[in-house]
Amino acid sequence: MWTSELSGAAITWAARTTTDAAGAAGGAFMHIPDGFLSTPVSLVLWVVAVLVVGVALVKVNRDMDEKRVPLMGVMAAAIFAGQMLNFAVTGGTSGHLLGAAIATALLGPWAAIVVMTCVVGTQAILFQDGGLLALGANLVNMAVIGVAVSYGVLSVVRRLLGNKRTGWLVGGLLAGWSSIFVASLACALQLALSGTSPANIALPAMGGIHALIGVGEALITAAALALVYVARRDVLERGEAAAGGRGLAVGGLVLAVLLVVLSPLASSHPDGLEWVAEEHGFLGSMLEAPFQLIADYVFPGIADERLATIAAGIIGVAVVLAVTWLAGSARRRRGSQGVA
Amino acid sequence: MDARVKLLLALALVLCISLMPVAAWPVYILLLALILSAAILSELRMRPLLRRSMVALPFALAALPLLLTVPGQTAVALRLGPLHLAVTVPGVERFASIVVRSWLSVQVAILLTATTQLPDLLVAMGQLHMPRLLVAILSLMWRYLAVLVDEAIRMMRARDARSASWSGRGGGTLAWRASVTGSMAGSLFLRGLERSERIHNAMLSRGYDGSIRGIAVPPLDWRSRLLVLLGLIVVLALLLFGYWVA
Numbered sequence: 048m049w050t051s052e053l054s055g056a057a058i059t060w061a062a063r064t065t066t067d068a069a070g071a072a073g074g075a076f077m078h079i080p081d082g083f084l085s086t087p088v089s090l091v092l093w094v095v096a097v098l099v100v101g102v103a104l105v106k107v108n109r110d111m112d113e114k115r116v117p118l119m120g121v122m123a124a125a126i127f128a129g130q131m132l133n134f135a136v137t138g139g140t141s142g143h144l145l146g147a148a149i150a151t152a153l154l155g156p157w158a159a160i161v162v163m164t165c166v167v168g169t170q171a172i173l174f175q176d177g178g179l180l181a182l183g184a185n186l187v188n189m190a191v192i193g194v195a196v197s198y199g200v201l202s203v204v205r206r207l208l209g210n211k212r213t214g215w216l217v218g219g220l221l222a223g224w225s226s227i228f229v230a231s232l233a234c235a236l237q238l239a240l241s242g243t244s245p246a247n248i249a250l251p252a253m254g255g256i257h258a259l260i261g262v263g264e265a266l267i268t269a270a271a272l273a274l275v276y277v278a279r280r281d282v283l284e285r286g287e288a289a290a291g292g293r294g295l296a297v298g299g300l301v302l303a304v305l306l307v308v309l310s311p312l313a314s315s316h317p318d319g320l321e322w323v324a325e326e327h328g329f330l331g332s333m334l335e336a337p338f339q340l341i342a343d344y345v346f347p348g349i350a351d352e353r354l355a356t357i358a359a360g361i362i363g364v365a366v367v368l369a370v371t372w373l374a375g376s377a378r379r380r381r382g383s384q385g386v387a
Numbered sequence: 388m389d390a391r392v393k394l395l396l397a398l399a400l401v402l403c404i405s406l407m408p409v410a411a412w413p414v415y416i417l418l419l420a421l422i423l424s425a426a427i428l429s430e431l432r433m434r435p436l437l438r439r440s441m442v443a444l445p446f447a448l449a450a451l452p453l454l455l456t457v458p459g460q461t462a463v464a465l466r467l468g469p470l471h472l473a474v475t476v477p478g479v480e481r482f483a484s485i486v487v488r489s490w491l492s493v494q495v496a497i498l499l500t501a502t503t504q505l506p507d508l509l510v511a512m513g514q515l516h517m518p519r520l521l522v523a524i525l526s527l528m529w530r531y532l533a534v535l536v537d538e539a540i541r542m543m544r545a546r547d548a549r550s551a552s553w554s555g556r557g558g559g560t561l562a563w564r565a566s567v568t569g570s571m572a573g574s575l576f577l578r579g580l581e582r583s584e585r586i587h588n589a590m591l592s593r594g595y596d597g598s599i600r601g602i603a604v605p606p607l608d609w610r611s612r613l614l615v616l617l618g619l620i621v622v623l624a625l626l627l628f629g630y631w632v633a
Contacts, residue, residue: 067466069423081496082489083450086405104518113597116520117586120527121535125579127528128535132543136569144572153576165525173443173505175496178489179401199480232486238449248452263565270569360627 077145077234078170078185079228081178085241088137092237093183096164098190111158119158123165130166140277147193147230148201148268150224152215152276153282156198156295163190177253184237188230192306194297195240196229197222202279202296215283224261225303231257232306269347325350388609390503390511396618397499401492403622408633410480414625419620422494429502436501440494450485454478505529514604523599531586537581542571566583 066315083177084092107115126146133143146166167189170176178183200222226260239246275282400422407414426436459477466472500508506526513522547565559567587595607615 063414080489081405081492082448082485083402083446084405087401089405100521102520104520113595114524114583114587116527116597116599117590118583120524120582121531121579121586122576122585123524123528124535125576127532129572129575131536131539132568132571134564144568147613149572149576153580161521161524164521165528169525169528172508173500175439175493175500178443178492179398180405180492180521198580243453244449245452245456245523249449253449266562266565267569267572269568271573273566274573275577277581278574280576282580296418327465 049122051091054231065203077189077231078167078177079181079188079234080175081180082177083238083243083245084181084184084281086180088237089180089183092187093180095201095221096186096191097181100160100186103157103164106157106244107161113216115158117224119165122150122154122158123162124165126162127169131381132267134267143263144267145189145193145227145264146179147189147226148219148264149192149271152201152268152272154285154300154330156194159198160190163194166190186236188233190238192232192233192299193226193300195225195295196303199296199299199303200225202293212273212276215276216269219269219272220265221265223265227257227264228254229306231260232310236306237308250369254310265339388502388605388614390507391607392611392614392618393503393516394508394511394515394613396622397495399619399622401494402486403626404492404495406594406626407484407488407629409484409628411484411633413632414629417482417489417625417628418491419494422491422498422624426494426526429498431498433598436494436497439497440490443485443493446489447482447486450482453482453485456480470525510601510604513601519599526599527586531582534582535575539571539575542575546571577630 107119111118126144127151129144129149129357131143147163148158150162153159164186166183167177167185171179171182171185185231200216204221205214208217231253232250234246235249236246238244238249238253243249272283298350391478400418404418407418410563416567426433454473455478457475457478459475461473462476463474463475464472503511506529507523509526509529513519550567
């Protein structure tokens with residue numbers, strides 16, 4: 048293990064663990080690096096991120112007392128460190144936490160957006176886990192969509208099941224899973240809009256792999272909430288009191304439903320996505336080729352479009368799983384040789 | 388060098404790489420030379436830089452379908468049973484450009500963070516009008532990150548000491564392992580919460596009134612301004628050159 052007296056060593060260790068674990072669990076596919084999104088898409092998402100985080104900062108500034116700086120600073124560090132906690136899944140791959148759902152439950156949605164912004168931003172700036180220009184997109188996916196969806200799901204489940212332990216458990220499970228799944232759909236759509244990855248391949252592949260990763264997030268989130276429920280119920284109640292925005296909950300749910308409904312549409316009618324892109328002036332707004340979405344693509348070699356989509360999905364998931372497994376076993380081998 | 392200058396130029400360079408057209412190979416090489424010479428001038432070690440710059444490579448998987456889907460002249464035709472795959476020349480160009488540009492951008496980001504302390508970078512971001520609350524939260528997070536990472540490491544060491552594991556597999560079912568990790572995460576957050584309360588008390592006892600004060604940073608001097616200007620001109624020239632080449 049590591050001698051953790053030196054904080055520098057601990058941070059390097061944290062960096063390596065987060066990137067390695069993310070790579071091994073496929074979570075790296077959520078942190079979009081620079082170069083994979085077209086410039087207009089990146090800039091539009093930056094604007095969205097700045098607007099939402101700006102609103103969140105104003106709300107936090109208004110609703111919380113002067114305790115907010117230490118509270119959110121330390122909680123951001125805790126989420127960051129919490130992402131290191133991993134558990135073995137199989138074949139050297141490991142599952143770990145992203146934390147949007149847990150932050151939402153503990154701090155309320157607006158503070159969670161701010162905290163997740165700090166976490167995702169620091170990962171990009173310090174550890175190149177996600178690009179600088181793509182940071183807007185990553186913030187939108189992980190800090191905004193992740194939190195809004197978690198909040199929406201948590202509110203609905205808790206309204207249905209009440210303020211009991213089951214409510215938090217089921218809420219944690221569903222919020223954890225859907226925050227990952229919906230964020231990955233958003234990520235795939237952004238890649239498709241950038242013309243990097245055709246929608247009929249990116250959506251099933253990203254959605255499929257994150258439907259699996261989301262299970263880990265769901266289990267960890269639910270277990271963590273169960274512990275907090277037993278140990279410090281007042282924290283959960285405080286987080287709920289800090290919530291406030293019903294608009295955000297509704298927004299998160301609408302967003303989730305929209306993305307889930309839109310995705311099969313977009314992947315079976317890639318022309319529809321192209322139409323959206325044209326409508327919003329992505330196409331032709333810049334000089335030439337970089338932003339062209341590929342017309343008429345079905346998976347090469349298969350005539351039936353639905354079959355092709357399914358084939359693309361299966362192949363995508365298989366490829367990702369294979370790479371994940373290889374990365375994981377390579378890492379394990381390295382680890383057992385003591386080089387890591 | 389002033390952190391503001393570095394931040395501005397790094398962002399400009401990343402934006403420039405993103406706007407660069409497909410297959411502008413000479414300019415990509417120029418950019419690589421520029422970045423590597425900056426790294427050498429900053430006395431960075433090459434091997435860690437190059438090793439770390441591979442971080443983003445797995446993501447190239449997302450762009451892999453481009454090989455097959457961009458229409459154009461066929462480069463390689465593959466027959467895999469019922470599948471007829473045709474790798475096109477423009478497809479290869481698009482894919483390779485995306486991967487190379489991503490690799491270059493990562494190197495710029497590494498260059499920025501390897502030569503700049505995060506606290507300096509945060510001050511610079513504050514100067515460039517990032518909200519003060521965000522800057523304050525980020526600096527506090529940075530200050531306590533090592534503490535909480537240590538806490539997480541201690542927890543994992545405790546778990547390892549108590550549960551035997553066998554080549555990547557822990558005991559129990561998957562759900563059990565996940566829920567153990569979840570309890571660890573939960574108690575890490577509770578410890579964080581309690582620590583933040585103690586920190587808040589300590590801050591109050593030292594006269595904290597809700598605003599964080601820092602040393603006033605002087606505005607950029609004319610040499611730094613000149614440097615930024617020159618850098619932006621170079622970036623613009625590279626961009627124009629890229630479109631001329633492609």
